[in-house]
Amino acid sequence: MIEVVILAAGEGKRMNSSAPKVLQPVGGQPMLCHLTETARSLGPDAIHVVVGAGGDQVEAALAEEACRFAVQSERLGTGHAALQALPQIDPEARVLILPGDMPLIRADTLKHLLDSPAELALLSFLAEDPTGYGRVLRDESGQVCAIREHKDASEAERAVGEVNSGVICARAADWTDWLARVGADNAQGEYYLTDCIALAVADGRSVEAVVAADADELLGANDRAQLAQLEAIFQQRARRSLMAAGVTLLAPETVQIRGVVECGRDVVLDAQVTLEGQVRLGEGVTIGQGCVVRDSELAPGSRLEPYCVVEGVRSTGPCSVGPFARLRPGTQLAAGVKIGNFVEVKKARFAAGAKASHLSYVGDAQVGERANLGAGTITCNYDGANKHHTEIGADAFIGSNSALVAPVSIGAEATIGAGSVIGKDAPAAQLTLTRSRQRSIADWQRPRKKS
Template sequence: MALDVVIMAAGKGTRMKSARPKVLHRLAGRALLQHVLDCAAALHPDGLVVVTGHGAEEVEAAVAGEGRRFVRQMPQHGTGHAVQQAAPLLHETGTTLVLNGDVPLVAPATAQALVAACGGERLALLTVTLDDPAGYGRILRAPGGAITGIVEQKDASPAQQALREVYTGVMAAPTAALRGWLARLTNDNAQREYYLTDVVAMAVADGVPVVHAAAADETEVLGVNSPAQLARLERRYQSRVAEALMEAGVRLADPARLDVRGRLDCGQDVEIDVGCVFEGRVVLADGVRVGPCCVLRDVEVGPGTILQAFTHIDGDGQPVRIGREGRIGPFARLRPGAALGDEVHVGNFVEVKNSSLADGAKANHLAYLGDATVGARVNYGAGSITANYDGANKHRTVIGDDAHVGSNCVLVAPVTIGAGATIGGGSTIAKDAPAGQLTVARARQASYAGWTRPQKAPPKPAP
C-alpha cells in the first residue's frame, strides 16, 4: 500500500518578524523543515510533496533532494487549501500522512504509529492533552468518546475552548477518501479559509472511522510561530539531548549550558564543561575532557585527550582527527584537514590547517601550521609560521622527525626541514634545511652609536 507524505511549508510566519521563511529558521543547527523531512524520510514513503508559498524559491533551494517534489500555494488560503495543491501528486490509493514544516520534533516512531492507526481505511489524528491549549484546534468527542470533529480556536465557543485535548496538525488519511474530502471543503468560517480539519466532520458523515494516536509528550508536537517559541523549543530539545548523554555516563558540568547541533557520540568517562557547542559529527573517545566554551564541529578526539577552554575545532565536512592523550588549547584553532597523532600538544593561539602532526609533536604558543607535514617529536617554536601561499597556489612544508624550529621563524613553502634539524630563532627559511644541522637565516646584528629616534615636532603656538 502506497504511503504519501505531504509537508505544509507555505506560511510566512509573520510573528517571526524576519525576512527568512519561517520553516528555514534553525533548531539545533538545522532548519525546522529539515527536521520534518528527516522524520518523513525515516518512513521510506512512496511519495513526498512539500507545499511551499512564502519564500518558495528559497525554501525549495534549501531542501531540494532526490524524491522530493514541490507544489506552491499562492496565495495561502488555509491548511485545506495547502493540501489541495498536493492532491494531484498523490497516489490513487493508500495512505497520506500530513505533517507541518514548523512542527519539527515529531518522532518517526510516532508518525509510523499514526500511519498504522490509519491503515489506509481510517482517518487518524495525532492528539495531545495540554495544560494550556491556547491556539490549537480542540478535539470534539461524542458522549461515548468517539471523535466527531475539530474546532479551531478562533471559531470555538467558550465551552469548546475549555477542552484540553488538541489536534497537533498531523493526520493520516486514506488517500482516495482524502481526495474527495478536499474537493468538498468550503471557507465558511471566521477566517474565510479552507481548513483541513473540516475533513473530520466529513469522515464522520461518510461513516469513515476517526481514530487517534497520542504524541509521546508535548515537546514532540510544539510548533514555532515566534522567536520566543523557537528559543524555548531549542532549550527543550537540548535538555533531551543532555539527559540522554548523562544516562549514557557523560558528565556535564551544567546540562542547561550545552548545545548539540548535530550528532555527538561519547565513550566512557567523558567530561564536558559549560558553554560548549557541538556541530556536525563529533566523536569523543573514552576519558576525553572538554573545557568550557569550546566549539567543536566535525572532529574525532582520541582517548584521554584534553581540550582546554575556548578551543575551536572546525572540520567543515573534513573531520579533524586527534589521537590519544593529546593536549589542545586553550584558545587553539584546528581547521579542516588537521590530523594529530598521539600525545600531540597544540597550545594557546596556535592554528593548524590541512596539516598533520605526528606522535609527540608540539606547537605550544602563537604559531601557524598550514599545509604542513610535521614529524614525530618536533618542537615548533612560538611565533613561527609556514608561509604556504604564494598569492596563487598553496605549497607544502615538510618537517622531519625530531626537528626543532626556533621562535619567530618563517618557513617559506615549498620547503623541507630534515630530521633532527634545528632552525635558529628568527630565521626565514626559503631553501631546504639539511638533517641534523643548525640552519640560521637572518641578518647580522649591528649597533649604531649616535643614532637618535625621530622626534615629534613641537605644537604650534595658538594664534
C-alpha cells in the same frame, strides 16, 4: 503503502525573517530537515513537500533529499495546501500529513498513529493553554465528531483542553473526496484540513484521535519566542541523551548541541561547550570550558583545554590542544601531538609526538614525528595568489620566531636558529639560520624627548 505530505508553504510573517518559517533552525538545522529525517525513518514510499512563499529556498535546503514538491500559489488554508500534493499520490496510498514546523516529533509517536485501524486518525494532545489550537470535540460516547478552530469555537468549545496537533492520516482517495466538499465559510475564509473530520463522521467512517504522551513533541513555532521554546526543549532532550550514553556534563544547562553528536563513554564536557555539525568524540575525551567543536572527530583520550575553536579536525590518537587554540579544516593530529595556547593550524598534518606549544601559525604543512615548533613559528604559505606547502621532517627543531617561507622543506633532525627566515630547503641534521651578526655600539645615544 504510505506517503507523507509536509505542509511547508507558510510565510511565517511573525518570524520577521527573509527565510521561510520552516527553515528557521532548531538544534543547528532547519525545522523542516528534522521533520524530513523523522518522516524518512518511517520508510514511506514518497515524501511530498508543499511549498509557497520562499519555495526556492525550501527546495534548495532539501536538494540532497529525494522529496517531491507541490506548489501552493495562493494561501487558502491547510486543506487547499494538502490538495496540491494529492494528484501526485496513488489513490490507495495512506497519506500522513504533517505541519512543516514540528521538529521535535519522534518516529515512535508517528508509528503509534499509523498503527490506528481508523480510516482517519489524528494526533491530539492535552494543552495547558489551548489558545490558538483547534479543539478536538467528542460526543457523549467519547468518539471524535469534529475539530473546531479557535477563532470559530464557542466559549464552551474553547474550554476543551484536547487540541489538534495538525498531524493526521487517511487514504488519498478519501482526502480527495472530503477536500472537494470542504468550504471556506469560517472566520479565516480558508479551506481547513480539519473540516474533513466532521465529513468523515457524517459519512460513517471511523475516526480516532490518538492522544500523544508528550505534548512537547507536537509544538510548532510561529514567532521567535516559540522558536526559542523549541530550542530549549531540543537542547534538554539532546543533553539527556548524551548523559544516558555515559557523558558527563559539568554544567548541563550551558552545553549547546547543534548537530549530530556521537560520544564514547566517560567523555567530559565542561561549561559553555558548543558542539556543531557532525561531531564524534571518542571514549574519555575531555572538552574544556568555552570550547566550540564543529564537524570534527577526536580520538579517545584527547583533551581540549578551555576556549579552543576546532573545525574540520580529525585526531587519530590522544592529543592535547589549547587553551585558546584555533584548529581549522584539514587539520589532522596523531597520537601525542600537542597544540598549545594561541596556536592556529590550517590544513596541516602533525605526526605522532609533534609539538607547536605556543604563539604559532601552521598552515598547508606536514609536521614530522616529534618535531618541535618554537614560539612564534610561522609557515608563510600564501604568496598573495596561491597557497604553498611546508614539509618539516621528523625530530626537526624550529627555533622561536622563525618564518618558513613556502614552498620549503626542513630535513629530519634539522635545527633552525631562532629568528630565522628560511626560504630555501634546510638539510637534515644540520643547523640552518639566517641572522645578521650582532653588534654593540658603545657611544650610541638614546633619543630623548625635546623639552
